[in-house]
Structures are given as structure tokens and as C-alpha cells.
Amino acid sequence: GAVVSQHPSWVICKSGTSVKIECRSLDFQATTMFWYRQFPKQSLMLMATSNEGSKATYEQGVEKDKFLINHASLTLSTLTVTSAHPEDSSFYICSVCPQETQYFGPGTRLLVL
Amino acid sequence: EDKVVQSPLSLVVHEGDTVTLNCSYEVTNFRSLLWYKQEKKAPTFLFMLTSSGIEKKSGRLSSILDKKELSSILNITATQTGDSAIYLCAVVIKAAGNKLTFGGGTRVLVKP
Numbered sequence: 575g576a577v578v579s580q581h582p583s584w585v586i587c588k589s590g591t592s593v594k595i596e597c598r599s600l601d602f603q604a605t606t607m608f609w610y611r612q613f614p615k616q617s618l619m620l621m622a623t624s625n626e627g628s629k630a631t632y633e634q635g636v637e638k639d640k641f642l643i644n645h646a647s648l649t650l651s652t653l654t655v656t657s658a659h660p661e662d663s664s665f666y667i668c669s670v671c672p673q674e675t676q677y678f679g680p681g682t683r684l685l686v687l
Numbered sequence: 688e689d690k691v692v693q694s695p696l697s698l699v700v701h702e703g704d705t706v707t708l709n710c711s712y713e714v715t716n717f718r719s720l721l722w723y724k725q726e727k728k729a730p731t732f733l734f735m736l737t738s739s740g741i742e743k744k745s746g747r748l749s750s751i752l753d754k755k756e757l758s759s760i761l762n763i764t765a766t767q768t769g770d771s772a773i774y775l776c777a778v779v780i781k782a783a784g785n786k787l788t789f790g791g792g793t794r795v796l797v798k799p
Contacts, residue, residue, distance in 0.1 A: 575732060608786070617775060617789045618730070667729045671785045674719060676777075678729035 576602040576670050578679035586685045587658055594654045595682045597624075597668030603648035604670040609641075612665040612681075624651040624668075658686040689714040691778050693790035701798050704766050708793045710776030711758040718779040720759050721787065722750055725773045733761070733774075766797045 577600040587593050597607055607624040622643055623631040630643035642654040655662055663686045669676040690713045700706055710720065719737040723730035734743045736752035736759055743750050747770075750761045763770055773794050777787040 606785070617791045618777075618787075619789075620786060623786065669787075674779060674785060675721065675732060675735050676785070676787055677732060678723075681729040 575675070576600075576604075576672050576677040578668065578670055578677055580666075580668060580679035580682050582682060583680060584683040584685075586687065588687055589659055590657055592654055592656045593658055593684060594652055595666055595668075595684075597651045597653070597679055599649045599670045602670055602672050604651075604672075605648060606671060607645060607651040608669045608671070608676065609643065609651070609653050610667045610669065610678075612667060618667065621653075624653075655684065658684070660686045662686050689778070689780060689788045691776060691788050691790035693774075693776050693793050695793060696791070697794035697796070699796045699798060700766055702767055704797075705762065705764045706766060706770075706795060708761040708763075708774050708776075708795070709758060710761070710790055711756075712776075712778045712788075712790075713757065714778050714780055714788065716781040717754070717757075718781045720752055721777045721779065722759070722761050723775040723777065725775055725792070726771075730775055763795075766795075768797050768799055771795060771797045 579598045581596045605626045609621045610618040624645040626645045632638045645651040667681040669678045694709045722733040734750045739754040747764045752759045773792040775792045776790040
């Protein structure tokens with residue numbers, strides 16, 4: 575499988591601030607990475623597909639101006655939650671997809687106070 | 688709209704029992720079905736199924752796909768407390784850039 579890291583693993587911030595989450599593919603050059611969000615006791619919901627060198631593709635209902643995605647290299651994608659609110663508190667997980675199987679990073683827990 | 692449904696929602700068993708988890712799907716352009724195990728952090732990959740009727744096995748876990756019935760089952764035999772987790776099923780859609788559509792998961796609790 576592929577090895578994926580995320581940083582930070584957890585973050586607490588005040589309402590109105592912006593939070594950046596990094597996703598790194600450590601052993602695979604990922605032209606595409608995926609960002610998911612998981613609320614407590616719910617399944618994973620795809621937020622967006624991050625494309626290296628071009629714009630991300632957002633799922634319906636996900637605001638692209640609120641969740642900024644940058645995929646500047648084949649090993650790094652970042653998700654910035656802008657002007658975070660308490661309802662953005664969630665578990666954010668990225669994944670890479672070598673050979674049709676997705677491998678997930680360890681996730682980032684965000685708590686917005 | 689593509690849909691993946693898992694059942695049961697949750698179950699409680701004792702060590703040594705066998706569990707069978709179900710995943711059914713209604714999607715356009717099915718490519719493959721994946722099973723994941725999620726404990727406290729992100730999901731870990733278990734199986735990828737693309738062909739009907741071929742069982743995949745890893746230790747006490749096994750899984751099979753039935754394309755006619757649009758479903759898959761995941762079996763865990765001789766369960767142990769370490770098998771307690773949420774088991775997630777996801778479907779990959781062709782021509783959708785390998786996006787995954789997840790089911791709601793089945794929460795399994797194995798009691799000693």
C-alpha cells in the first residue's frame with residue numbers, strides 16, 4: 575500500500591480563524607489526492623478531489639471558497655479551512671490512490687471553539 | 688444517485704463467534720468494491736473486489752462480491768476483541784476518477 579501522513583494530527587482553534595491541514599504521500603507520486611470529512615458516528619464523505627497543478631474538483635454542497643485546496647507538488651496537498659466555525663469541527667482525512675485502491679492518512683481532528 | 692448501504696448498523700458478539708457483514712450498492716458504472724476497517728483513526732484497507740464469485744481471504748477475514756445481487760459480504764471467523772471496529776464498504780465508480788462512495792458502516796463490538 576501507500577504511506578500517507580497528515581499534519582497536524584489534531585488542532586483546536588477559535589471561531590473565525592483559518593486552519594491549514596497538510597497531506598503528504600510519502601512513497602507514491604500522487605497526481606490526485608482526495609479529501610474526506612467524517613462527523614461523529616457517521617461515514618466518510620468526500621469533500622473534494624485535489625489535482626496536482628490544477629484546480630480541485632469539489633463535491634456538491636462543499637464551498638470551494640471556504641475549503642481551499644492546493645496541490646502544488648506530487649507529494650503534498652493542503653486543505654485550508656477558512657474562517658472556521660464550530661460546525662466545521664470534524665475529522666478530516668486525505669487519501670491517495672495507487673492502482674485503484676485508496677490508502678488513507680491518519681486524519682486530522684479539528685475542534686473549533 | 689449512487690448509493691451504498693451496509694447492514695446491520697451495529698452488532699455485538701462474543702469472542703469466537705462468526706460475523707457476516709453486508710454491503711449492497713446501486714451505482715452506475717460499477718468498477719470495484721473495497722472493504723476497510725476503522726478503529727480510532729483513519730480506515731485501513733482490507734480487500735478490493737472486482738470479479739463476482741471469487742473469494743478474497745486474509746487470515747480470519749474473507750469477502751466475496753455478487754454482481755448479480757449488487758452486494759458483497761465480509762466474514763470474520765473466530766472473532767477476537769481486536770476485531771472491534773467500524774467496517775466500511777465503498778464502491779469505486781468508473782469514469783469518476785477513482786472516487787469512493789462509502790456506505791454508512793457497521794459497528795462491530797466483540798466482547799471477551
